[in-house]
Amino acid sequence: MTIRVLLVDDHAVVRRGLRAFVETEPELSVLGEAADGARALDLLAQWRTLGEPLPDVVLMDLRMPVLDGIGATERIVSRFPGIRVVVLTSFGEVERVHNALAAGAAGYLLKDAEPAEVAAAIRAAARGEVHLDAAVAGQLVRRISAPRIGLTALTAREREILTLVARGYPNRAIAERLVISERTARTHVSNVLGKLQLASRTQAALFAIREGLIPPPG
Structure with a gap:
């Protein structure tokens, strides 16, 4: 069975190289290319509307204009x-690996990966499996094994929440700024305080200043 692949990268030369490689692999074929995440979504929607076959696997870059790989x-x-x-x-x-996997990625490879590993990751994803670059997997294991203290204990969203708390935003304003519910904002704030073992928003503000997330007042 042929595995259909969509290539998403903002560099044409990278897409060209990936296409040349993928099309030499048995059972793999390139269905199309997109220069950013928004264009990829447009293509998928168009193909579905027209009743055309959809890709089985999307090979996705992370840093792109318009809509990045995580989004x-x-x-x-x-x-x-x-x-x-x-x-x-x-x-x-x-942090990028965590964000990609949390977004639903079925694999994470670095661009210096051998072609055989890229092909293996595509085939694994098509089978419903998750494939991680060996170096990336090693980092994840070390991260999980190491005690998490300070800012390293926070997700990217929680750091954003901490910065807003430190700037004096109440939960309602945080919710409006991040387009989330006030209840969700309150939960995030509680999680941040708990992870950092802080008792109040004032302590959170002092912590953020000390860590350089915001400048000191005055």
């Missing part, structure tokens, strides 16, 4: 449940 992955997984996303990017930071 595109979230939307693809939500709107097209049968499509799997494999991230292929230059960035191996643990």
